[in-house]
Amino acid sequence: MLCFYRPKQSMASPAFSCFLLLTSIFALAESGSVGLNWGRVANDLPSPAKVVELLKSQGITLVKLYDTYDGALTALADSGISVVVALPNEQLSSAAAGQSFTDSWVQSSISKYYPSTKIVAVAVGNEVFAAPNNISNFLVPAMNNVYASLVKYNLSDISVSSPIALSSLQTSYPTSSGSFKSDLVEPVIKPMLAFLRKTGSYLMVNVYPFFAYSANSDQISLDYALMKQNPGVVDSGNGLKYSSLFDAQVDAVYAAMSAIQYNDVKLVVTETGWPSKGDSNEAGAGVENAAAYNGNLVKRVLTGKGTPLRPNNTVDVYLFALFNENQKPGPTSERNYGLFYPDEKKVYSIPLTLEQIANGADNVSKAQVATAPAPAPAEQTGQTGQTWCVANGKTGAEKLQAALDYACGQGGADCRPIQQGSACYDPNTLEAHASYAFNSYYQKNARGTGTCYFGGAAYVVTQPPKYGECDFPTGY
Structure with a gap:
């Protein structure tokens, strides 16, 4: 875009004149x-x-949070910045169970700051369908209860999604x-x-x-x-x-x-x-x-x-x-x-x-x-378009085990090869078994975005992983 100005006819700077033209268009x-x-x-x-x-x-003038952190919401008061807050995944089941929970949550997490802090929306959960445990059924009931609580406290202008x-x-x-x-x-x-x-x-x-x-x-x-x-x-x-x-x-x-x-x-x-x-x-x-x-x-x-x-x-x-x-x-x-x-x-x-x-x-x-x-x-990285999903060993045994249980259970991963006596049982470590299960889930779901996350317990690699003598599947 070309922006013109006439210095003899206007005191405006070139940048400001261009800005006026941009905004008017x-x-x-x-x-x-x-x-x-x-x-x-x-x-x-x-x-x-x-x-x-x-x-x-x-x-x-727009910012999105992943929770209702007091420090952020307090600092944003009277700033003129519109804020999206979030109810985390781990609270979905409680929010879905009854409005008494969401009433309390709205009072402590929304009403306490509003309207000084310009809260415009609530994100109920985040990428719930890709979460490592099956919480999808809690989503819509939780959204309904959050909205009902907002209406109850005269905050219906705040969107819920x-x-x-x-x-x-x-x-x-x-x-x-x-x-x-x-x-x-x-x-x-x-x-x-x-x-x-x-x-x-x-x-x-x-x-x-x-x-x-x-x-x-x-x-x-x-x-x-x-x-x-x-x-x-x-x-x-x-x-x-x-x-x-x-x-x-x-x-x-x-x-x-x-x-x-x-x-x-x-x-x-x-x-x-x-x-x-x-x-x-x-x-x-x-x-x-x-x-x-x-x-x-x-x-x-x-x-x-x-x-x-x-x-x-x-x-x-x-x-x-x-x-x-x-x-x-x-x-x-x-x-x-x-x-x-x-x-x-x-x-x-x-x-x-x-x-x-x-x-x-x-x-x-x-x-x-x-x-x-x-x-x-x-050509130096071996990148061919194929990717695999492996366990993040730094996430901790408890989180890895929970994600492994989900992948092999409700996730529908093919975990038969890592059962005792099967081809991929060795090495018999949590990280090796979790990697195999995560990758099975990932490949089964066509390597879709978010299918190799498991709450931070997994990540994508572009080199084929290998544990013992077991080759990881590359697709289904």
């Missing part, structure tokens, strides 16, 4: 919004008060064939969407093109994943052309909702991002790619552009994440999604507001790029 169509996820799985983060000042300095992972889809390619997993549709998906429609809320979706690209870098164009200039991909089902993997993934969810007659429910992307650092086998992780993806996404959202399937629906996104989090388990990438280091310095520079776009805040500094490790070429 974008005002013609409602634009999407950009927020940040404030995660705290780290031991070196700044105080909540400093975090709020950082958010304000960057023009951020729940973030889902793309692993809840049975099919996502081509985009037009998007559908939810059949075993989820009747018991959970339809009742949840009916609740969202009835209460005027929206579906929260976590979308990560990085996962799809990293696992299939031999098939997916990096430019397509990063929203750079590319030839695009034509959907064979409806003929629509996609220029980004992000749009294709979002529309796959829209297609899945339409397939069960809920195409009127709005969608908000509550998590998306790209890691600035990764292990040598994590294709695509790096500072330049993270800056390209997040920077291009922000500009795409703030232009008010819809998706090919929903051209009139703007997209709101919450970038993951505010900070790098040094205590997250799993591969290196998990600890390097932040836009900022814990010392509040930028990992890379991208625009977060229209004014920053006008001022050209969309370039990675050369110094930052120079110090960032370049991802190894695919």
Whole structure:
């Protein structure tokens, strides 16, 4: 876009004149919004008060938490920042059991801070369908009880929803064939969407093109994943052309909702991002790619552009994440999604507001790029598009055992080879058996996003794991 100014006729600066032009053009169509996820799985983060000042300095007016942390909610009071809070997965069963629990929770976690702290939504659970224990049946009753408690205390303006992972889809390619997993549709998906429609809320979706690209870098164009200039991909089902993997993934969810007659429910992307650092086998992780993806996404959202399937629906996104989090388990990438280091310095520079776009805040500094490790070429890492799921031994025996029990039980993993006397019983260790079971579950579910997590007890690798003489399955 070209921005013109006439210094003899106006006292405005070029940047300010350009900003006025940008805002006047974008005002013609409602634009999407950009927020940040404030995660705290780290031991070196700044105080909540400093975090709020950082958010304000960057023009951020939307933030999403993963709980109702008192320090954060207190610091956000009178800041003008809208906040999404969360009721964690471990409280779903209690919330589903009766409204007395949610009454108490709303009083202590919402009413205590509202309206000084601008709480706008409650996320009930997080990626519940991908959780290592079967808590899906608690979801909609918990959402209903939370909403009933909000109404009871005159807080009905606060939306209630729940973030889902793309692993809840049975099919996502081509985009037009998007559908939810059949075993989820009747018991959970339809009742949840009916609740969202009835209460005027929206579906929260976590979308990560990085996962799809990293696992299939031999098939997916990096430019397509990063929203750079590319030839695009034509959907064979409806003929629509996609220029980004992000749009294709979002529309796959829209297609899945339409397939069960809920195409009127709005969608908000509550998590998306790209890691600035990764292990040598994590294709695509790096500072330049993270800056390209997040920077291009922000500009795409703030232009008010819809998706090919929903051209009139703007997209709101919450970038993951505010900070790098040094205590997250799993591969290196998990600890390097932040836009900022814990010392509040930028990992890379991208625009977060229209004014920053006008001022050209969309370039990675050369110094930052120079110090960032370049991802190894695919031929050096052995990256072929195949991935496996293994246990995170650092998570602790109790958590590993619980996840193993779920995978072999309700998860439906094929655990016969790790039974005593079977081919993969040795080595007889919890980590080896858990890795085999997790990978069986992961492959059985088509390596879908979120199917190798188990509450942090597992992570994805791109080299075939081997325990003893037992080869891990590569697909079903």
